Amino acid sequence: MTEIPEDLQYTEAHEWLRRRADGLVEIGVTDHAQSALGDLVFVELPAVGRALRAGEACAVVESVKSASDVYAPLSGEVVEANAALEKTPETINQDPYRAGWMIRVRPSPQGETSPTLSAAQYRRLLDEQRR
Amino acid sequence: MSPTEPTVFEIGAPGRGATDQWPEATPAEALDDLPAALLRGSRAALPEVGELDAVRHFTRLSQRNFCIDTQFYPLGSCTMKYNPKACHQYAMLPEFLARHPLAPDSSGQGVLACLYELQEILKAATGLAAVSLAPMAGAQGEFAGVSMIRAYHTSRGDHARDELIVSEAAHGTNPATASMCGYTVRELPVAEDGDADLEALRAAVGPRTAGIMLTNPSTLGVFERQIGEIERIVHAAGGLLYYDGANLNAILGRVRPGDMGFDVMHMNLHKTFATPHGGGGPGAGAVAVNARLEPFLPVPLVGRDGSAYRLLDERERPQSIGRLSAFAGNVGVLLRAYVYVRMLGRTGLRAVGEHATLNANYLLARLRAIGYEPAYPERRASHEFLITLRREARELEVTAMDVAKRLLDYGFHAPTTYFPLLVPECLLIEPTETESKATLDAFAEAMARILEEARREPQQLRSAPHSLPVQRLDDVRAAKQLDLTWQAPAAAPAPPSG
Numbered sequence A: 001m002t003e004i005p006e007d008l009q010y011t012e013a014h015e016w017l018r019r020r021a022d023g024l025v026e027i028g029v030t031d032h033a034q035s036a037l038g039d040l041v042f043v044e045l046p047a048v049g050r051a052l053r054a055g056e057a058c059a060v061v062e063s064v065k066s067a068s069d070v071y072a073p074l075s076g077e078v079v080e081a082n083a084a085l086e087k088t089p090e091t092i093n094q095d096p097y098r099a100g101w102m103i104r105v106r107p108s109p110q111g112e113t114s115p116t117l118s119a120a121q122y123r124r125l126l127d128e129q130r131r
Numbered sequence B: 001m002s003p004t005e006p007t008v009f010e011i012g013a014p015g016r017g018a019t020d021q022w023p024e025a026t027p028a029e030a031l032d033d034l035p036a037a038l039l040r041g042s043r044a045a046l047p048e049v050g051e052l053d054a055v056r057h058f059t060r061l062s063q064r065n066f067c068i069d070t071q072f073y074p075l076g077s078c079t080m081k082y083n084p085k086a087c088h089q090y091a092m093l094p095e096f097l098a099r100h101p102l103a104p105d106s107s108g109q110g111v112l113a114c115l116y117e118l119q120e121i122l123k124a125a126t127g128l129a130a131v132s133l134a135p136m137a138g139a140q141g142e143f144a145g146v147s148m149i150r151a152y153h154t155s156r157g158d159h160a161r162d163e164l165i166v167s168e169a170a171h172g173t174n175p176a177t178a179s180m181c182g183y184t185v186r187e188l189p190v191a192e193d194g195d196a197d198l199e200a201l202r203a204a205v206g207p208r209t210a211g212i213m214l215t216n217p218s219t220l221g222v223f224e225r226q227i228g229e230i231e232r233i234v235h236a237a238g239g240l241l242y243y244d245g246a247n248l249n250a251i252l253g254r255v256r257p258g259d260m261g262f263d264v265m266h267m268n269l270h271k272t273f274a275t276p277h278g279g280g281g282p283g284a285g286a287v288a289v290n291a292r293l294e295p296f297l298p299v300p301l302v303g304r305d306g307s308a309y310r311l312l313d314e315r316e317r318p319q320s321i322g323r324l325s326a327f328a329g330n331v332g333v334l335l336r337a338y339v340y341v342r343m344l345g346r347t348g349l350r351a352v353g354e355h356a357t358l359n360a361n362y363l364l365a366r367l368r369a370i371g372y373e374p375a376y377p378e379r380r381a382s383h384e385f386l387i388t389l390r391r392e393a394r395e396l397e398v399t400a401m402d403v404a405k406r407l408l409d410y411g412f413h414a415p416t417t418y419f420p421l422l423v424p425e426c427l428l429i430e431p432t433e434t435e436s437k438a439t440l441d442a443f444a445e446a447m448a449r450i451l452e453e454a455r456r457e458p459q460q461l462r463s464a465p466h467s468l469p470v471q472r473l474d475d476v477r478a479a480k481q482l483d484l485t486w487q488a489p490a491a492a493p494a495p496p497s498g
Helices: A031-037 A090-094 A119-130 B051-063 B085-091 B105-126 B138-155 B173-180 B198-204 B227-236 B291-296 B331-370 B390-396 B400-409 B437-456 B475-480
Strands: A015-019 A025-029 A040-044 A057-063 A067-071 A076-081 A103-107 B130-132 B163-167 B184-188 B209-214 B240-245 B264-267 B287-289 B301-305 B308-312 B385-388 B426-429
Touching: A031 A057, A031 A090, A040 A090, A040 B475, B085 B331, B105 B130, B105 B264, B105 B287, B105 B301, B105 B308, B105 B331, B138 B173, B138 B209, B138 B240, B138 B264, B138 B287, B138 B291, B163 B173, B173 B184, B173 B209, B184 B198, B198 B227, B209 B227, B227 B240, B287 B291, B331 B385, B331 B426, B331 B437, B390 B437, B400 B426, B400 B437
Parallel strands: B163 B184, B163 B209, B209 B240, B240 B264
Antiparallel strands: A015 A025, A025 A103, A040 A057, A057 A067, A076 A103, B130 B287, B264 B287, B301 B308, B385 B426
């Protein structure tokens, strides 16, 4: 069964967002995404300091099946990237919502964000796609 | 057949080989002008085997291969059709084989006449104004095509166009080509019925649109029915239309990209025109353009003055995007395509498209009756079609990969798996026109038995293949720890004395 934590926000492109107490937003790909991609063999992360525009491709996850872009769900600056993933991309398969986080972003003051979904809305989206 | 074949390094022994054909010694002065840093310090680790052992080794390896001459090969979007032997035979005539690429045009009128006629035939087949045979692969054809789009906008001083629209179902080469040519990719979503999302297209086009790259029929195995409207939207915005010819086989002789409004395209001669491929080529990615892009075609082109043929280069084609290789494309491949189109003629080429489509629709109907789920059940297949195993994955924990691997046990090459990714657990199946009904039926029967196995003994599928020299490979390890270099094993410890 796909895991969808209640306390996160989601995008239609299967990214998750965690709004942290320190104001940073942590971003990764969902359990559904990692399961659909299969075993990951390569992860490319954006450079720390890069300014992201909401909706632009900011990372790549590659599995034995395919390579997919990860889209920035909001505008802001990359403050941290989970460099450990470059050596052990399988962490995303094993623990997509915790150890498998990809980047931490300081949202831009303009607050530009792609539309996000609640856990319930994201679950409905997956159910529709399974039909 | 033995389960493992040693590498060529492991079957020889030092000193074994055709040593009497070696040069007696390397004259020392031959190395005089090489910098010391470039000289090797130890002997190269070359295999040393007798000729017969080498012949047997490589023949055994070749017998383990799945290939179009031994097996049904329904690899979707790759068009693994039969390569008629006559094409090879004529391309191997010594007059073609022995011609030096730098020989003057006057001594190669025969080969130039063949290439000129191939250009003319491809013009007629695509409905476009001019053709260059220079690109040496499909991806290079794409690169040439999009470079011409860029050259066209630049020649008009239209420098604001920095975006290319690419369907989310596109071949991976499309966005890669766009990036290589300096464009930003805008992804065009696909609607539920498999056609493009026109609202999204209208929202995406504008003064930054350089063009759109489309495959029609698409990689979803359906014909884009709104192509007329797409053409109006993109052209009205000042963009050009690029046709990815990977799926041209489906429409050959029926619909021409030029008539659909495309400005530029590449053809995979190694797909549609039956030249050999797989294993990396050599390919041929001829490009065709309409009149407004003609000045930019890559050189050389083959021109004709009266009855004399000659290669046209940068001097006569000053606006050309230039050369893609040292010579004039993969001439040996082009000759095979030429023989193929001359053998088939206009009616034969039309029959290719019709039979490719008929075979795909027949196989789709059979697999559907067996219980497989078409990805687009409302749509007629083009030359290929998609089935999805999402239900089997959910209920039986059997994946598209498991079915693909099990097919190998039944003697069939697997279809394309997991492409396009927007259809979960998919197999993309393309039988091509050269398969008989008996072969299609045999494939359908194997698929029926596999579905039965999935229900009764799914482990048979999960651990397949069982009957091949190599069993299920660890794809993840192969991707992460690929090691293709043979190394001599450490010397065995000397046996204890005494």
